[in-house]
Amino acid sequence: MDTEHDWITTPVTAGLLRGALDVEHTEHGVLPHRLPARARAQNTDGQLAMAESQPSGVRLAFRSRATVIELDTLPTKRTYAGAPPRPDGVYDLIVDGRPAGQGSVTDGNVVLIDMAAGTSEHRPGRVGTLRFTGLPGSAKDVEIWLPHNETTELIALRTDAPVEPARDPGRRVWLHHGSSISHGSDAASPTGIWPVLAASLGGVELINLGLAGSALLDPFTARTLRDTPADLISVKIGINLVNLDLMRLRAFSPAVHGFLDTIREGHPTTPLLVVSPILCPMHEDTPGPCAPDFSALSTGRLRFVAMGDPAERASGKLTLGVIRDELARIVKQRSAEDPNLHYLDGRDLYGETDSAELPLPDDLHPDAATHHRIGERFAELAFTARGAFAAGDA
Incomplete structure (x- = not known):
């Protein structure tokens, strides 16, 4: 000292x-x-x-x-x-x-x-x-x-x-939950992760519940979202469920409903945005589980591979494509009675064109430049005039 x-x-x-x-x-x-x-x-x-x-x-x-x-x-x-x-x-x-x-x-x-x-x-x-x-x-x-x-x-x-x-900044509070991508995996620094960048551009105060490997529709996480004061809430659901091969479609749909029901117990009218997974080519049509590629690890690189079989979708195994379709359906169904519930396709944050330009280095997580792109896209799609989190909608 x-x-x-x-x-x-x-x-x-x-x-x-x-x-x-x-x-x-x-x-x-x-x-x-x-x-x-x-x-x-x-x-x-x-x-x-x-x-x-x-x-x-x-x-x-x-x-x-x-x-x-x-x-x-x-x-x-x-x-x-x-x-x-x-x-x-x-x-x-x-x-x-x-x-x-x-x-x-x-x-x-x-x-x-x-x-x-x-x-x-x-x-x-x-x-x-x-x-x-x-x-x-x-x-x-x-x-x-x-x-x-x-x-x-x-x-x-x-x-x-x-x-x-510090003085109260007087900004709206945005509560976000997601996977390792929301947690910040492979970002360059803590203010370079995409939710922090989006919060800065949107002029809001962030509480980040991005939990690496752990966006799994856990009831205790839903209760945490329910009980945390917030003006805006988003939940990014999908990739970890496929990574772990945690559940089948039969369990997934009611689990999503239950997760949203729990949040709504504490936030009945808060703008709530459901975000589906960004593009991840290896899991678009191939189920999990996901595993490290140990042959790549031996050369000093960490990469991941999908271990499932696309044919297993017929038995209810989840892929990112299946999850996006089901999330869109659930939000459309619920929004008839919940006008403050919204859906965002994760491929609007990072899609085919982005993947060609900025491929995921380990086939699963975005790099620092991609975090910036996702943050800017989210701010544009969520916080501007027609977005779910437009000022005045809280």
């Missing part, structure tokens, strides 16, 4: 955080969660536990005249056996609404995942320090967006001037 300054240490509390639905006090500090304790208690899946603790869309927000900011954190990083090391998670600094710096914490815990063996090993690490210097000494709004892909315990916030909670 730098000793040149008269440091002020400010406790990290829920009042300094946006985008988190719960804060857990740990032996080290505080851990933001994106699912509340009641939902976490009903979950037994390690993938979801990891995903919801990764603070996608979560940011520290405060006002200060500080010219230097230090944040001690304990990240938990993932690495995959046989694959190149993953880059450290990125923290984005935003000052008065504009990008003002980036940084990473190289220390932290490591989870070594062996996808071939289906095992993982936790290796404890040290607390590290993020540091931003040379900031203007005027009163300013400061946001530090936490890495979207690293579980991050917040240990200490130090500044050379007092900190006070």
Whole structure:
């Protein structure tokens, strides 16, 4: 820690955080969660536990005249056996609404995942320090967006001037749920994931429940959406159900109805947008499950392959094409009595032309440039005058 300054240490509390639905006090500090304790208690899946603790869309927000900011954190990083090391998670600094710096914490815990063996090993690490210097000494709004892909315990916030909670921005709150694409997989930084970009363009406050591998119509997730205050809600459904080969069409349709029914218990008239999957060529007509391509992994590349047989659609197996058709049908049926329910075909966000220009690098997740394109498209289709989230419709 730098000793040149008269440091002020400010406790990290829920009042300094946006985008988190719960804060857990740990032996080290505080851990933001994106699912509340009641939902976490009903979950037994390690993938979801990891995903919801990764603070996608979560940011520290405060006002200060500080010219230097230090944040001690304990990240938990993932690495995959046989694959190149993953880059450290990125923290984005935003000052008065504009990008003002980036940084990473190289220390932290490591989870070594062996996808071939289906095992993982936790290796404890040290607390590290993020540091931003040379900031203007005027009163300013400061946001530090936490890495979207690293579980991050917040240990200490130090500044050379007092900190006070950020002012209420007075914007509409957009609550979004989706898969790893909404979570931010393969985006360059936490403000570069498509929901954050769309929220910025739409002038709304984001709560991101994009949960990698875990957009599975879980009832506890529906109850979380039901119980979270919001002016706008969207749910992006489909790809994870195919990836895991989780259910057949017979179960899928009533599960979607039940998911939407639960949300409507808490938000009976809130604009609610159902978004079907973006184009993913390997699963358009081929069911799951999806598996890593271990031959590619051995060469240092992570790719995925579809393991199903297109003929299995006849027995009710799900493909992205089947899911889109069924979601469109369900929304059309329900919207006769629910005029605030809307549908968006995910291929309008990323379709055939986009796939030819910007193919999915691992055949499943978009890269940084594609996140930007999807964010811009969503903002144009949802937040402009004819969109489901047009101003004045909340």
